[in-house]
Amino acid sequence: MPGIGYLVESISNDVSTALAAAGYPPLTDGKILIGQQHIQEYSSPPKIVMVPKGSTFYERDFYSRSQVEGYPSAEILLQWAQRAIHQDWVRFDVHCWGVADPPDPEGGDFDATQVLYQAVIQSLHRLALGSYKLGPGTWVDQNENVAQLQKLGHWFMFSVELFTPVLDQLLSYVPSGTIGSATVEYTGASTEGIVVILT
Secondary structure, three states: OOOHHHHHHHHHHHHHHHHHHOOOOOOOOOOOEEOHHHOOOOOOOOEEEEEEEEEEEEEOOOOOOOOOOOOOOHHHHHHHHHOEEEEEEEEEEEEEEEOOOOOOOOOHHHHHHHHHHHHHHHHHHHHOOOOEEEEEEEEHHHOOOOOOOOOOOEEEEEEEEEEEEEEOOOOOOOOOOOHHHEEEEEOOOOOOOEEEEEO
16 A cells, blocks of 8 residues: 555656656656645745645445456456555645746746646546546635735645555555655556555
């Protein structure tokens, strides 16, 4: 079961690769940051921060153990091996702060910010198809009731839920920052969720 840090790091690596391939400037911090502490810190765009907000737990779905010809498939065997006991939908607020080059508050800054949040959504589609749910988004700096603290670029926030299984036993501890040498496998639309295999 990948932890929250692994989820964010996987998305960060994928988004950074996609932005570079399309010719967009890299994220100021070199990666997607995690945690509320990065929202108001002194920084500059382009920037993406994912803030964990909570979880919703569901009973896991059980799979048929039929032994008919061609069954169980490799995917079903993988699902059984995970021994998930619950489903954990982890909720994030995703903050995207973008700016055009040169800055253009009348239009270009909105477009630059839209590139960032759509890059995250595209990454979710590539990495976790069937294992995520999008919530509403809002242009935070356009809210008339919010103090205008932001003078450069625009700030967009949307919510997303990512599914991970709760397993019946703890996996071996792996220090953070080691996912660069890992492959991430998702079980598609199945409710067993995300499997991380370290190589």
